[in-house]
Amino acid sequence: MKKTLTAATLLSTTLLAQGALAQDVTLTIESWRNDDLTLWQDQIIPAFEASHPGIKIKFSPSAPAEYNAVLNSKLDAGSAGDLITCRPFDASLALYEGDKLADLSDLDAMDSFADVAKSAWQTDDGSATFCVPIASVIHGFIYNKDAFNELGIEPPKTTDEFYAVLDKIQEDGSYIPMAMGTNDQWEAATMGYQNIGPNYWKGEEGRQALIAGEQKLTDEQWVAPFRELAKWAPYLGNGYEAQTYPDSQNLFTLGRAAIYPAGSWEISGFNQQADFEMGAFPPPVPAEGDECYISDHTDIAMGMNAATEHPEEAKAFLEWVGSEEFATIYSNALPGFFSLASFDVEMSDPLAQEFVSWRQSCNSTIRSTYQILSRGTPNLENETWGASAAAIKGTSTPEELAQKLQDGLSSWYDPQK
Template sequence: MFSKLSVFGTTVVLSAAILTGCGSNGGSSDGQVELDFFTNKSESIDTYKGLIADFEKQNPDIKIKLDAPPEAETVLKTRLTKNDLPDLMGIGGNATYGELARAGVLHDFSEEEVTSSIQPAYIEMVNRLVGPDEKGVHGLPYATNANAVIYNKAKLKELGLTVPTTWDEFVLALEKAKAAGETPIYFTLKDAWTGMIPWNSLGGNLAGDEFAAQKNEGKASFAENYDVPADKMLELLEYGHKDNFGVAYNDGNNAFAKGESVFYLQGNWAIPEILKANPDMELGVFPMPVTNDPAQNRLVSGVDVLLTMNEETEHKEEAMKFIEFMMKEETAARYIEEQKAFSAIQNVFQEDPVFEGIKANFENGSLASFPDHYYPAGMGADGILQEFLMNKDKEAFLTKMDKEWEKVNDR
């Protein structure tokens, strides 16, 4: 998922936290240890509450305080600068995690038994975020996600359409939906991060897997590698509704649930929210076909949640107990079932039939990483993209993306 906990920190801020010593929020009263569990995923609050209740029944001497603030970026940044890092964290596998790991504030799980239960490919994915100079495993990939095209099965059938497997077929489907008086795509660009969903699908398939590394070496640029993705973003925008920039994510979920569009460019995390609004809705998903070669249209997937803990927590043993509980197969299976997510843990599979359209991608490895997970922390790509979609100045947009990348790296 493009994480709503957008990248925030700088190495200077994080290093300062280390130099002055990280505090722990774990307290105790009447023999009970309290641990602070921070998450950036508001969608997962109910699931976490249920899992925490089960853990506390099994461990009456440990209380888990769930912290899921609406402005997670600001809150976590403030806590870092105040040397008040949470005991436990469930955060996205993105550049923010990479900075935290490089700063040395996270526990190294290399020697922990739970690490061996994780699919190695996801360990490699998060290790790339940290970089080759930092050794160890500082975060445990837990839940994975995917960007996809969610569609209304009833509407697709009414329009006589089949699931497209090429870009041209997708555009033709959008045209037919529009001609029939339907809204082809429901955009929610009031929340800038939602624009990154199609952007990542396009970039993940068209810009090259090594774009970030090549960009840092001066061998690639947005101006050169993202020209076609930028054009296709503008083309998709033509199939939105009358207020693409006036509707936010939550309202978009409800609108799509009411049948106000045929397609919805989102991730698997939106499906529980849509079904809450309309439990009887028949949904399907497919990878956005961004090229005219079906074999080249990979599903963009990444680590949506990784579990980690503060290296300086005063209650490391109790914190590890909670992590071990979360990593159990039955716990992980419950999480992905409720969140319509996928698991990074071996032998835990997503069986919901709604995902039939992307099941093969996981089975045959036709996957691409989220490009923006490798963007420099603090770049603000979602806001730059939102601005581009509003003013449609492609050259200025690509130039700004290059400049902001370099500006952050030069700090």
């Protein structure tokens, strides 16, 4: 009887030990994207857990406006999740430099991303990459296909064709040619200057030259986009100066404007609100035969809390974030947020597929003001908002606006002095 009890006790102890060893590890993800909680719960997490038994994922978002403060507090208190959703550039760089994010340069998944895709989550010298890129947004122009068909218009490829299209829409009078206002300023820069500008400063070539101090904002390739914006005013409709960003969205989705200078993040909302078929065209090139460039702007990535108690499991998840399976799920569930990986992901949404197809024919770059150049005062990004709005309104000349930006940058940034 004693032997039987001893054997039973040993067996029970062994089973308990095995159970403890087999217990699932749960990784928590910190994020500001509380709008895609359902996507993570219904699609992304089940797909990962199905191929990675023993690892469970909990998606724990904060309100977007509060994310940075909440995350920093949790990291300081040692209570942050294992995986950290990374905003681009300086906010995440500060976390890495403060030893809050781990160096992920050695992950195999990093081989799936081009240098420009990784640039938003690297040290200035590119020696360390601390977040796995997830998605970007692409700039261009969304148009009302019904309006174009009605007026016999084809999407323009060059700037001359672009203005010819705008003139034809203007002459017909049925539609406002383009829906964009200058009241909020940021859209004049983001969907105006940063949309068309890369075709003039040649994308990464110009952006990197500006950082290195080899080009100045007063050089022709940086002034030219302001000259183009100065031509937009007659096509934006009466009262564009007081028109807000939501006003512009409504003008387009209600069918009152034919063209919308856009970021691809609009796709999901426009699909729900517009009752007409939409198309998109990339920023027109200055002349026929010119190479085209698109702002394929790095938006979101994921890193590892340097203090996580489960580094191997966290790295397993991050390797999967760099996979084609993740890229396909994410890109199709959130049309307009495109995988930064090198996989050729087929989009089910036709408008999203049109945007992402430009990667095959155009050179990708990111917004010129976002890396390094907006760390000082005056802030180049914010100054570019006002300058772009002023260019459209004609309150200053393109040369004056460029000189002001250059003066501000050179006042604090050594390579530009």
